[in-house]
Amino acid sequence: MKDGRKEQTDKQLVARVKKGDNRAFDLLVLKYQHRVSAIVSRYIKDFDEVNDVTQEAFLKAYRAIGKFRGDSQFYTWLYRIAVNTAKNYLVSRSRRPPASDVDIGDAEYYSGSENLKDEGSPEQMLYRDELQAVVDKAIAKLPEDLRTAVSLREFEGLSYDEIAEVMECPVGTVRSRIFRAREAIDEQVKNLMQGK
Amino acid sequence: MGKSKNMTRSDLRKAEAVSALMDGEVDELSLHRALRDIEEDQALRDMWHRYHMVSASMKNELPERMTDLSSRISAAIAEEKSPVRLVQRWLQPVGRFAIAASVTVVAVFGVQQYANQQQDVPLASMDASSPEAELLPLPSMLTIPQIPARTVSATQGNFVKDRPVEIKQTITDRETYDRVQRYLNDMMLQHTENAAINTSQGMMPFARMPNIPQEGR
Numbered sequence: 239m240k241d242g243r244k245e246q247t248d249k250q251l252v253a254r255v256k257k258g259d260n261r262a263f264d265l266l267v268l269k270y271q272h273r274v275s276a277i278v279s280r281y282i283k284d285f286d287e288v289n290d291v292t293q294e295a296f297l298k299a300y301r302a303i304g305k306f307r308g309d310s311q312f313y314t315w316l317y318r319i320a321v322n323t324a325k326n327y328l329v330s331r332s333r334r335p336p337a338s339d340v341d342i343g344d345a346e347y348y349s350g351s352e353n354l355k356d357e358g359s360p361e362q363m364l365y366r367d368e369l370q371a372v373v374d375k376a377i378a379k380l381p382e383d384l385r386t387a388v389s390l391r392e393f394e395g396l397s398y399d400e401i402a403e404v405m406e407c408p409v410g411t412v413r414s415r416i417f418r419a420r421e422a423i424d425e426q427v428k429n430l431m432q433g434k
Numbered sequence: 435m436g437k438s439k440n441m442t443r444s445d446l447r448k449a450e451a452v453s454a455l456m457d458g459e460v461d462e463l464s465l466h467r468a469l470r471d472i473e474e475d476q477a478l479r480d481m482w483h484r485y486h487m488v489s490a491s492m493k494n495e496l497p498e499r500m501t502d503l504s505s506r507i508s509a510a511i512a513e514e515k516s517p518v519r520l521v522q523r524w525l526q527p528v529g530r531f532a533i534a535a536s537v538t539v540v541a542v543f544g545v546q547q548y549a550n551q552q553q554d555v556p557l558a559s560m561d562a563s564s565p566e567a568e569l570l571p572l573p574s575m576l577t578i579p580q581i582p583a584r585t586v587s588a589t590q591g592n593f594v595k596d597r598p599v600e601i602k603q604t605i606t607d608r609e610t611y612d613r614v615q616r617y618l619n620d621m622m623l624q625h626t627e628n629a630a631i632n633t634s635q636g637m638m639p640f641a642r643m644p645n646i647p648q649e650g651r
Contacts, residue, residue: 268483
């Protein structure tokens with residue numbers, strides 16, 4: 239099962255947004271903002287413009303969420319909005335959008351633009367490479383049971399039931415191990431973001 | 435892992451629920467509870483953000499540089515109406531229009547019904563003693579025939595014009611017929627004279643009644 243459960247959370251959140259619960263949309267923004275920024279940065283090089291277009295894409299998604307019927311995944315729908323918003327932005331600025339679209343699969347692994355060298359607000363900025371190094375190091379330091387549990391969840395996309403079967407332990411233990419692994423990684427990430 | 439040790443049992447439970455929510459491993463009730471906790475606790479909200487950032491990092495899904503846009507997006511959304519409120523805002527004028535239209539329809543049909551009720555009264559059944567018949571003053575010298583009639587307004591005329599007035603009572607007496615004709619012709623002449631005096635048409639009203647002498651006299 240590949241990320242089916244995560245889609246379930248998205249569906250639940252979208253249903254809540256449709257009922258007027260803006261907290262649920264805030265969680266979707268927190269969840270997807272960096273991935274959407276990665277897609278937009280494939281079309282637009284300037285960092286501030288990327289942020290503006292990312293914001294606009296989320297606003298469009300918010301306005302149109304009533305029309306989202308759930309036939310596709312929420313992220314796929316959001317991805318299309320982001321691409322269209324980026325293209326429209328380029329057209330409005332009389333710039334030519336790329337001849338070929340970014341494939342949704344490729345976009346998730348897109349390495350970013352080499353032109354992103356201008357400085358923004360340093361205190362709010364986080365660099366992918368730095369973060370990745372911290373995360374890798376934190377994972378390497380995890381006890382074996384925690385590392386296995388979080389790896390099966392994050393890399394393999396297994397459900398808690400499936401992980402419990404693989405690790406031959408109760409589902410509650412899986413839930414606890416994954417949480418503890420995340421807490422350990424998060425501790426290091428927090429230090430990075432606070433400049434420690 | 436040192437942070438978990440500093441958390442209370444309640445905090446740990448909430449944080450674990452957020453982790454489970456991230457993996458879609460919560461039911462509707464837990465989702466509701468987790469959303470409420472995240473709203474009340476900024477630390478949980480930040481944790482949700484960082485957990486997803488780490489997850490994206492593990493899958494190499496992040497852009498080269500990142501900044502948290504959630505605050506400005508939330509601010510922009512706050513300035514917009516919620517989708518539900520948008521629908522309500524759209525429905526409000528429609529609702530007002532519907533009420534106004536309903537009132538108009540009721541008024542039109544009410545007047546129509548009222549007119550029809552009046553019209554349905556058989557004219558032939560009226561006699562001189564009926565209140566409506568009394569509304570039309572008859573010449574004092576006439577006692578017969580009594581032609582039932584009733585006053586109509588211009589508006590009502592729109593509804594009755596397609597229905598011919600039935601006068602079942604026919605005048606068979608020649609003398610009476612002549613008297614009525616004379617009376618009518620006198621009235622018409624009087625009206626025409628007044629019209630010639632009081633309007634700018636001069637002698638034109640007289641030109642419209644060439645048959646009066648033949649019919650009436």
